Amino acid sequence: MRYILFIIAFIVFNLLSVKAFEIIKPIPEKISVNKEKAYLGKLLFHDPILSKDRSLSCFSCHDIYKKCGTDHLPIAKGLGGIEEDANTLTVLNAVFNFAFFWNGRAKDLKEQIIFVFRNPLELNISREELERRINNHKLYKNLFKKAYKVDYITEDLIADAIAEFEKTLITPNSKFDLYLKGKVKLSKEEKEGYRLFKEYGCISCHNGINLGGNSFQKFGAVIPSEWKP
Ligand code: HEC
Ligand code: HEC
Known part of the structure; x- marks a missing residue:
């Protein structure tokens, strides 16, 4: 047998x-991308407003210009310079993967981003605090109104915009x-x-x-x- x-x-x-x-x-x-949402996502991706102590943005660990969408470190350095337990995966072409993180715990790009918000060593920010900051920000308030036709910006929409930007990070x-x-x-x-x-x-x-x-x-x-x- x-x-x-x-x-x-x-x-x-x-x-x-x-x-x-x-x-x-x-x-x-080319893959289909909503330009307004992606532009908004691009600003958010680079903005440390997303982390609790305003010290880190997605870009801090995912340098898409000089480091192939990673940090070029063996192990990522999180908030306060504390080492995480994994090597940073690239965001380039990530949209084509079937699951996210080394162990696949996120099912799509949006869910992946929510994990990053909550991770105590990454952005470490609560939904309430994040929504408060973005809703009090004039530029974001205007851009979300244009792109999503909303008056209140939810965490889900913030993740949606960043995920839309990540769709542009492809290398054909x-x-x-x-x-x-x-x-x-x-x-x-x-x-x-x-x-x-x-x-x-x-x-x-x-x-x-x-x-x-x-x-x-x-x-x-x-x-x-x-x-x-
Ligand atoms: C059993 C499945 C499997 C086979 C067969 C395999 N790989 Fe891999 N490879 C992986 C996995 C899983 C990773 C990611 C984990 C890691 O880096 O250890 C990886 C990572 C890599 C990387 C690093 C990619 C990066 O982004 O850092 C390279 C390069 C690579 N493999 C090349 C090869 C080559 C060349 C061969 C054939 C000689 C090969 N692999 C065979 C599963 C495999
Ligand atoms: C402190 C460094 C750090 C910050 C800040 C950070 N990341 Fe990451 N990122 C990592 C590490 C480390 C991994 C791999 C972790 C794991 O698999 O457990 C990862 C994984 C990912 C992946 C998964 C890629 C794949 O193919 O599975 C995506 C997508 C990603 N990050 C996007 C983001 C976005 C968007 C932000 C901002 C909202 C962000 N990251 C902020 C370090 C960071």
């Missing part, structure tokens, strides 16, 4: 490798994506690397639009790990 299961698994795995070409998809050039048309679309050729070395990537089975986990981020995997598949996300 075990033998048969093993053989079936082996065949499925190999079929996947053969089909490899189709299981990697280029990043779409890398050389590899252009290759997948048949628009450029890979060099000899690049082609060989891609062949090995498929042959060694990297592609069984690294596939889809983000070359990963679409399955749950055990930490320490090769070298055992004690870390529990």
